[in-house]
Amino acid sequence: MKKIIILLTLIVFISSAFAQEEVTETAPVTKLQEKVVNKKGQNILPEAGDLAVGIDMVPFLNYLGNFANNSVNNSYNGNFLATPNTLFAKYFLDQDLAIRGRVMIMSNNFQNKQYVVDDAALYNDPNSNDRVVDVMQTVSHDYMIGAGIEKRRGKGRLRGFFAGEINLMFGADKTMYTYGNNYSELNQDPTVYNFGTNDLGADRLVENNDGTYFGVGLGAYLGVEYFIMPNICLGSEVGWQINYTENTQETSIIETWNGNEAEEITTLDSPGNANFNYGFNNPTASLYIMFHF
Secondary structure, three states: OHHHHHHHHHHHHHHHHOOOOOOEEOOOOOOOOOOEEOOOOOEOOOOOOOEEEEEEOHHHHHHHHHHHHOOOOOOOOOOHHHOOOEEEEEEEEEOOEEEEEEEEEEEEEEEEEEEEEOHHHHHHOOOOOOEEEEEEEEEEEEEEEEEEEEEEEEEOOEEEEEEEEEEEEEEEEEEEEEOOOOOOOOOOOOOOOOOOOOEEOOEEEEEEEEEEEEEEEEEEEEEEEEEEEOOEEEEEEEEEEEEEEEEOOEEEEEEEEOOOOEEEEEEEEEOOEEEEEEEEOOOOOOOEEEEEO
8 A cells, every 4th residue: 555655646746746737739630649739839749750768667666665664675566567677668650659679688797705714724734724715606697689569549648558579588697616725635625615505525516507598478568658748758567478488408517536636527407498488477567757759
């Protein structure tokens, strides 16, 4: 209920702020088109050739909710087309017809560094406090590109739309480990920091490769937009999607002492898998603001 009140308050505040801009509507240009201008004669609705970009309103709602009750735990569960870190845009072929597109590029390279005992220094001096560093490095990449068509209709500032899209997805994940203590004749079981799954007793994990994934998705969307001022609108939409993804095989590299020297062994963890799913991709609805140029 608190989220709904905040959302309604936001909409009422914005609408009131621009209420002085009265709308003048002329006779329809076509069956679905009309001219909507403010008192200054500025067009309120987008026209052919306009480009629009959207911004997710969820972070703003979270901040507003946290500010209202001095908390950091409020959150609005909707998201912008259920795909964070996405650039979303529209190009209008006409007032009631637009091309939709989106691009998502997200990469992460995280290093977790931890001290462990320096085995060589401790061997030479039992009182040594020397340390070496073990590192876990996680690298992930996620990419998506999508395109579609959007049909619009409505009266005045309020516009409804339905749209179809196709999306292509690609990604990869890998975790790598480097160790400060090396295998040797004198140290056949070197000390390692246990990051969770890397310490295998006398053996240790060097790399875990989750492989890559490829996917394709088809989506249908219904939404509504309200133009609060010329070429700026608040909107929300829900979507139904069909997605298919395939993952390549997963492998691991394990380092061990074979009796004479350190050796790396590659193991197959999974032959890969496929996933097919469908359903509403954002049943809580998205909330966004769009700017038209």
